[in-house]
Amino acid sequence: MLTLLAKFFKALNSESGAWALAFAFVLGMVMGFTPLWRVHNLVILLIALLFRINLTGFILSFAVCSAVAYLLDPWFHQFGFYLLSHESWQPLWQSLYQSAFWRVMQFHHTITLGSLVLSIAFAPILLGLSFYVITQYRRRIQTWFNKLKIVQMLKANRFWAIYSDLRG
Amino acid sequence: MTQTTSKPQMRRSAIRWPGLAAFVVICALLAAFTWLLLDTILKWTFESSVGTLNGAEVNIESVEHSWSPLGVRITGVQVTDPTQPEQNRLVVGEITAQLNLEQLLLGRLHFDNVVSSDIRTFQPRQSPGEVYTAPTKEDAKAWAEQGLASLNLTMPNVDEIVSRLELKTPAAITQAKTTIENSKQELESIKANLPTRETLAEYEAQIKALSESKIETPQQLQQKREEFAALKEKFEADKAQVNAIKESTNETLAELKQAFEQVKAAPAADLERAQQLMQLNSEGLNEITAVLFGEQMRKWSEYMLLAYEQLAPMLARSADEKLVKPPRGEGIWFEFSQSQEPPSFLIKKAKTEFAWGETVLDVDWTNITYQHEQLGQPTTFVARASNSALWQLLNLNGELALTAAGIDAKQQWQVQGIKLDNLKLSEQSEFAATLLASLLDSEGSVTLQDSVFDGGGTVRLSDMKVEAKAENKWAAVIANALQQLSRLDINADVAGQLTQPTFSFSSDLDRQLGSALKSAALDASKTELAGLQTKLQEQSNGFLGDNQDALSAFEGLLSDAEQRDKKLQELLKAKFEGAIEDKLKDKLKGILGGN
Numbered sequence: 197m198l199t200l201l202a203k204f205f206k207a208l209n210s211e212s213g214a215w216a217l218a219f220a221f222v223l224g225m226v227m228g229f230t231p232l233w234r235v236h237n238l239v240i241l242l243i244a245l246l247f248r249i250n251l252t253g254f255i256l257s258f259a260v261c262s263a264v265a266y267l268l269d270p271w272f273h274q275f276g277f278y279l280l281s282h283e284s285w286q287p288l289w290q291s292l293y294q295s296a297f298w299r300v301m302q303f304h305h306t307i308t309l310g311s312l313v314l315s316i317a318f319a320p321i322l323l324g325l326s327f328y329v330i331t332q333y334r335r336r337i338q339t340w341f342n343k344l345k346i347v348q349m350l351k352a353n354r355f356w357a358i359y360s361d362l363r364g
Numbered sequence: 365m366t367q368t369t370s371k372p373q374m375r376r377s378a379i380r381w382p383g384l385a386a387f388v389v390i391c392a393l394l395a396a397f398t399w400l401l402l403d404t405i406l407k408w409t410f411e412s413s414v415g416t417l418n419g420a421e422v423n424i425e426s427v428e429h430s431w432s433p434l435g436v437r438i439t440g441v442q443v444t445d446p447t448q449p450e451q452n453r454l455v456v457g458e459i460t461a462q463l464n465l466e467q468l469l470l471g472r473l474h475f476d477n478v479v480s481s482d483i484r485t486f487q488p489r490q491s492p493g494e495v496y497t498a499p500t501k502e503d504a505k506a507w508a509e510q511g512l513a514s515l516n517l518t519m520p521n522v523d524e525i526v527s528r529l530e531l532k533t534p535a536a537i538t539q540a541k542t543t544i545e546n547s548k549q550e551l552e553s554i555k556a557n558l559p560t561r562e563t564l565a566e567y568e569a570q571i572k573a574l575s576e577s578k579i580e581t582p583q584q585l586q587q588k589r590e591e592f593a594a595l596k597e598k599f600e601a602d603k604a605q606v607n608a609i610k611e612s613t614n615e616t617l618a619e620l621k622q623a624f625e626q627v628k629a630a631p632a633a634d635l636e637r638a639q640q641l642m643q644l645n646s647e648g649l650n651e652i653t654a655v656l657f658g659e660q661m662r663k664w665s666e667y668m669l670l671a672y673e674q675l676a677p678m679l680a681r682s683a684d685e686k687l688v689k690p691p692r693g694e695g696i697w698f699e700f701s702q703s704q705e706p707p708s709f710l711i712k713k714a715k716t717e718f719a720w721g722e723t724v725l726d727v728d729w730t731n732i733t734y735q736h737e738q739l740g741q742p743t744t745f746v747a748r749a750s751n752s753a754l755w756q757l758l759n760l761n762g763e764l765a766l767t768a769a770g771i772d773a774k775q776q777w778q779v780q781g782i783k784l785d786n787l788k789l790s791e792q793s794e795f796a797a798t799l800l801a802s803l804l805d806s807e808g809s810v811t812l813q814d815s816v817f818d819g820g821g822t823v824r825l826s827d828m829k830v831e832a833k834a835e836n837k838w839a840a841v842i843a844n845a846l847q848q849l850s851r852l853d854i855n856a857d858v859a860g861q862l863t864q865p866t867f868s869f870s871s872d873l874d875r876q877l878g879s880a881l882k883s884a885a886l887d888a889s890k891t892e893l894a895g896l897q898t899k900l901q902e903q904s905n906g907f908l909g910d911n912q913d914a915l916s917a918f919e920g921l922l923s924d925a926e927q928r929d930k931k932l933q934e935l936l937k938a939k940f941e942g943a944i945e946d947k948l949k950d951k952l953k954g955i956l957g958g959n
Binding site: 231241305308 | 378379380381383384386387390391469470471694695696697698699700701
């Protein structure tokens with residue numbers, strides 16, 4: 197099972213450029229913040245799988261942001277409620293509501309709209325920030341990081357061994 | 365020398381095609397997962413969404429879907445009552461619904477036909493359901509549950525009554541004593557002015573002397589005449605005095621008699637007033653119908669207003685996003701339908717089968733939606749049943765529509781011959797009452813305008829058999845009166861907001877029980893009242909006995925005055941002058957020659 201999983205990552209995670217990782221974090225963040233069973237998440241998943249995005253970063257980001265989303269849901273709800281009930285936006289919502297496509301997108305759901313709009317608004321910031329952190333990490337911290345005992349222990353793990361073998 | 369050749373590194377494509385294959389596989393897995401677990405997903409969805417609308421936990425036993433025709437079959441639905449989480453407001457055995465595929469593709473939930481069977485209301489739950497929104501009418505029934513305690517029945521105390529009474533007997537005695545005291549003084553002065561027997565005898569003697577005296581000359585005649593006139597003048601003066609005394613005595617005697625009569629009558633008057641005051645001090649006696657029948661009537665009302673109390677709030681909540689406070693992490697869906705659009709949610713036809721034991725009542729519904737203005741038609745419901753085990757005739761029809769101002773609705777009902785059987789009216793320790801058997805007829809109408817109730821009806825109970833037990837005397841009176849009831853007409857009125865309707869009940873029972881309780885109070889205080897009566901009678905009789913002499917003295921004085929008046933009258937009527945003149949004439953004839 198571990199071998200299969202490692203092979204999967206080997207096949208898909210052959211690129212690990214800084215941008216690939218940064219985009220992975222952003223896509224994972226959008227998918228993690230918004231409700232899972234939404235059509236736009238299928239689109240995000242398709243992008244993450246089809247393009248050379250770092251899947252480990254994507255999954256990690258998705259898991260962390262899903263946990264954080266539980267705390268942020270009340271704010272997403274309030275923001276979505278504000279947008280959907282705002283008078284000046286009513287014509288837009290009414291016209292979107294006539295479209296089956298947008299209905300399927302469930303834009304009229306408070307948390308969906310609120311979380312999607314906020315996470316898209318935050319996406320450029322996270323993208324830039326992630327790129328900067330990754331490049332700085334690789335330049336200055338990676339060597340020091342690899343020497344840490346905990347990292348050594350993790351590298352002694354069987355999964356890491358399989359993964360390293362596959363990397364060749 | 366070795367030469368190494370390096371292969372130019374090729375720039376890889378931005379697209380990784382195996383990823384697309386992985387996406388397809390994941391989608392396929394999701395589809396399969398959804399397909400396999402669709403019923404469970406639907407179950408969770410229904411429980412969650414209906415629970416949010418209901419404001420409390422909703423449990424569903426199972427959900428089965430079918431693709432052709434597109435529909436669902438839901439079994440074992442339990443809808444918790446938010447006001448009483450240990451009870452279900454509705455339990456539905458089975459619901460089958462066919463969904464309109466065309467409307468579903470357009471994002472609308474249109475059910476062509478929904479059949480709900482084995483519906484029971486107000487059933488106990490195995491464990492209390494979770495309440496999502498705080499109940500707003502938790503104290504609506506509190507008044508009915510207070511029971512007899514709210515009547516504040518207290519037994520009056522005889523001493524307290526006597527102190528409040530301001531007894532007339534002692535007052536009458538005091539008044540009579542004052543009258544007697546005054547009359548005694550008057551009696552003395554009157555007696556002093558009354559001509560004595562001796563005076564009258566002297567008058568008689570003087571008249572006799574005048575009439576028998578010798579008159580020989582006209583001068584003597586003239587002298588006698590003058591003496592007689594003077595005497596007559598004296599008689600008249602005395603007679604006037606006697607008349608005045610008679611008049612004064614009569615007045616005083618009348619006053620005395622009146623005072624004595626008042627003393628004589630006072631004990632009876634006091635007793636009557638004591639009896640009047642000797643009734644139960646019950647502030648809430650006029651609510652006895654509500655106390656005894658209120659809770660049961662309220663339950664019946666809930667059946668009658670089921671459509672409003674159950675369905676309308678749920679429709680109203682679903683129509684207004686702000687009313688629904690979503691559970692954490694769920695959010696809410698907004699509606700942006702336009703007025704000419706078909707409603708987003710519509711059940712065109714529904715049939716609900718309410719069950720009471722073996723009896724089933726079919727209610728046919730049309731156009732169940734919360735967007736009546738878009739649909740242009742109200743939700744209607746009709747229930748008609750006859751000759752069932754529970755009733756002879758039942759007609760119920762009405763309609764309701766959600767408007768911008770609230771809920772507008774109207775409903776009429778007519779039920780005849782509902783057989784009531786072992787209905788608990790009160791189960792308190794001090795008072796337990798059960799309606800063993802009765803026939804119930806009811807009719808009425810209720811309107812709902814902008815979510816405000818107005819209307820009412822009558823409930824007629826006939827052939828009543830009531831069993832009642834009571835621990836204390838006063839509850840026993842009520843129990844006894846109830847057991848004697850064979851017929852009772854109750855007027856029921858409903859008013860107030862949809863979410864907090866207020867019911868008021870009234871009947872002839874209030875007056876009947878008030879009268880019975882008063883009689884019981886008198887009966888219970890019989891001994892004390894008898895004691896009071898004896899005490900007052902003794903006071904009265906004692907006074908009358910002690911002061912009878914005063915009355916007799918005046919009566920004797922009046923008698924004397926009348927006798928003396930009579931005597932004086934006789935003296936005044938005496939023809940003294942004629943007799944003297946005859947004597948003188950005879951004398952003169954003898955002197956002058958005999959003619």
